[in-house]
Amino acid sequence: MLDIFSRASAFLLGRGTYDIFSAHWPKITDPSNIVASKLNSLPKFVVSSTQSSFAWNNTNHVVEVPGDIESIKNQFEGELQVHGSYVLAQTLIEHNLIDEYRLFIIPVALGTGKRLFNSFSTPVGFELMGARSMRTGVTYNVYRPTQNFQTGSFEIE
Numbered sequence: 001m002l003d004i005f006s007r008a009s010a011f012l013l014g015r016g017t018y019d020i021f022s023a024h025w026p027k028i029t030d031p032s033n034i035v036a037s038k039l040n041s042l043p044k045f046v047v048s049s050t051q052s053s054f055a056w057n058n059t060n061h062v063v064e065v066p067g068d069i070e071s072i073k074n075q076f077e078g079e080l081q082v083h084g085s086y087v088l089a090q091t092l093i094e095h096n097l098i099d100e101y102r103l104f105i106i107p108v109a110l111g112t113g114k115r116l117f118n119s120f121s122t123p124v125g126f127e128l129m130g131a132r133s134m135r136t137g138v139t140y141n142v143y144r145p146t147q148n149f150q151t152g153s154f155e156i157e
Helices: 001-005 015-027 032-040 065-071 086-094
Strands: 007-014 043-046 059-062 077-079 101-105 123-135 141-147
Touching: 001 032, 007 015, 007 065, 015 032, 015 043, 043 086, 059 065, 077 086
Parallel strands: 007 043, 007 077, 043 059
Antiparallel strands: 101 141, 123 141
16 A cells, blocks of 8 residues: 555545545544555545535545546646545546556455446456455456457467
């Protein structure tokens, strides 16, 4: 997590994730906590159709997705990161606005739940850029969308 947050220049959040984060992270004031330091100090952009002003330090309202996202991305040299915010992520996926996916896969089957890729998602291929396994069985995978969508096969490599 430290590596991920160290690359952030700003955050793009859905309203629900903003509510969760803003209720917790401002209370964490230890300057050695990089997650809290980044979340509390860097610009945050919140997509919301029901709220336009936000109390958490350095938070801005995003009115139009996808229109505003490209200009927000161009304001920063580092990464504009999305954490949680699965509904926002689905919209970004629909409009091809995600440059890199960092997914933690946790070996638990819960049945139904929130889906990152919904039935409206356009098919897309991914290139695996890196993967790590944690001692807990969690895997951390980094993917980039590819230009060419190809289906797989059962051919042994």
